[in-house]
Amino acid sequence: MAAARDLRAMEMADGDDAVELAKRHLIQPWPYAGSVGNEARALIGEGDGIYITDVTGKRLIDGPAGMWCINVGHRREELARVMYDQAMMLSYNTPWYTMNAPSAELAKRLADHAPGDLSHTFFTTGGSSAVETALRFMQFYNNVRGRPEKKLILSRGGAYHGSTYLSASLNGRPRDRDWMDGADDLVVKLSSPDPFRRPKGIDIAAFCDFLVDQFRDTVARVGAEKIGAFVGEPVQASGGVVVPPDGYLKRIREICRDNDILYISDEVVTGFGRLGHVFASGDGFGIDPDMITFAKGVTSGYFPLGGVIISERLLQEMRRSNHPDAMFGHGLTYTSHPIGCAVALKNLDILEDSVLAHTRDVAPYFQSQLKTLEELPLVGEVRGMGLMGCVECVADRESKDPLQLDKDVGKRIDAHCHELGLLVRPLINMCVMSPPLIITREQIDDMVAILREGISRTMDDLRKEGVWQG
Known part of the structure; x- marks a missing residue:
């Protein structure tokens, strides 16, 4: 003291x-x-x-x-102590050809909380790199499956998904893109699911129908064979805490499933207790995405860490492909950082307790x-x-x-x-x-x-x- x-x-x-x-x-x-x-x-x-x-x-x-x-x-002294203890045991290891125990244990703990068959985690350094990883995985997944044209990404007005080039290209908040470039040829924007800003003269149920119809019509117009993923926050955080109409996310999930479009749920903000659950997608909204991105609350801000949890189905499909030697050429120096993963494990203990x-x-x-x-x-x-x-x-x-x-x-x-x-x-x-x-x-x-x-x-x-x- x-x-x-x-x-x-x-x-x-x-x-x-x-x-x-x-x-x-x-x-x-x-x-x-x-x-x-x-x-x-x-x-x-x-x-x-x-x-x-x-x-x-x-x-x-x-x-x-x-x-x-x-x-x-x-x-929180227990989190500070974990950082010290882990640093004294192992401060870092290269993820290219070694691994550490905290990352493996944390991946298993996250799989236990994740909805559906989300069972494998790729760890990153934060939310932007988590979203970037999910999008690059989508591109790799479609390349391996022989669908190089299936790469477009659906995003929404009011969205915020990061500050790296590709993740920032999804952003739809006022002023985010006024002076910044982005991969506009890869992104198709949809309306914000903001009931407060819905068109005059329609109730929330009708507004939900409008959003769903717009999504379905966009898929039909652009072509499902060209759309690789939809990325959406369960609650749009930096867009002004926009809570979508009841049933909206479930209906969007079904359209994605019917058209073989990967549903990426961005839980960088809503995960790890913000809505009362480790992940809100399943427990809060009743959906089972193909991927969930997370960061922020995973360590309660004590150490930079993020990641993306990926469906077992997607991994199995790639294992059965005709390109077993194809490499997912993506990684970060601090992927699966042992201190970050150790802090996240203790943070999970506190949340669950x-x-x-x-x-x-x-x-x-x-x-x-x-x-x-x-x-x-x-x-x-x-x-x-x-x-x-x-x-x-x-x-x-x-x-x-x-x-x-x-x-x-x-x-x-x-x-x-x-x-x-x-x-x-x-x-x-x-x-x-x-x-x-x-x-x-x-x-x-x-x-x-x-x-x-x-x-x-x-x-x-x-x-x-x-x-x-x-």
């Missing part, structure tokens, strides 16, 4: 230096051209449970759980308390599932205008909440909340109270500036 206190004191003293060093040498993720390489962001000094503390000593509820990932909370059950217990309260924010006139909708929630702000509830006059309303709310003791994930006109899964009802009350005040102060600001008259 003395060493930890010394480290905290040093961080507090060096805060100004870190800011200057960042401005001189650090390129932040998702920067604007006008500030790239000359930017410092909020400097965080420590974390404990559901809280983080910035270098000024201000304690904040970690509303986004890092980046959807600190599922079992900050400062009590955290999954706790999440299922408090999630309804979390959703109901967030829903009270719809009383505020700036709020168009509050939606969510499990311990994922989104507050979407609009200038006008009738038109659902997403505040085009002020695209930074989410950042405004976050700034007020930061001052009040809460870190929020701002997304243009939305505020996303995904706290550590260990959050209590009392802490949920604190979080919602701060968010309410932050939104109220933002309304006052917008009125004073003449930007909004609500």
Whole structure:
């Protein structure tokens, strides 16, 4: 503990230096051209449970759980100890011609939780590389089966699947692709399954029919013989916690199965407890994908790790092919990293012991308390599932205008909440909340109270500036 206190004191003293060093040498993720390489962001000094503390000593509820990932909370000694113990035993081994025991055990544990016949895991370094791996596997699978033309990928508006070239090509959020290139010739985009943004005059059941018909018509128009995969999040996370209509995913799964299109369920966010289960595809939505990608919560953010779980059926089909010598020429230096896999095993122990059950217990309260924010006139909708929630702000509830006059309303709310003791994930006109899964009802009350005040102060600001008259 003395060493930890010394480290905290040093961080507090060096805060100004870190800011200057960042401005001189650090390129932040998702920067604007006008500030790239000359930017410092909020400097965080420590974390404990559901809280983080910035270098000024201000304690904040970690509303986004890092980046959807600190599922079992900050400062879990058992996870830190596993990292140390594994590093002292074996810090690394090359996956090209050796292996380690933690990766094999973790692959088996994941197979036990996965739906259907998903039984084999390829480990990566994070979510982007997991999605990239799944897509490259789809390409390899169709090449081996003599179908080199079956490579197109179906994705959706509002989607976020990563930052590598191919995974980022699937993204469908506003501004993600404004200035970035992508493999557009390989991707076919579909509508977002966002009930809040459905066309006027139709109910949610009709909206679901529209989405399914669009999917089916797209397959018919493009040709199933050209489409290799559909990639979809069970709940669109960075797109604004978009929960699809009931039955939508099952119906899309059936169309994929009927047309020999691989269904890739992107559970980088929804996996490992965020919706109360290790995997939400089967337990939450009743589907059995051909592949599931994961990352983030698999280690609760303590170590970079991701992966893709693949159906036994696909592997058997390749084993029976006429190209037994074909090589899946894909791998990463840190594939199956022994420290990451050891941390993931202990993280699974913690989840299975009590955290999954706790999440299922408090999630309804979390959703109901967030829903009270719809009383505020700036709020168009509050939606969510499990311990994922989104507050979407609009200038006008009738038109659902997403505040085009002020695209930074989410950042405004976050700034007020930061001052009040809460870190929020701002997304243009939305505020996303995904706290550590260990959050209590009392802490949920604190979080919602701060968010309410932050939104109220933002309304006052917008009125004073003449930007909004609500």
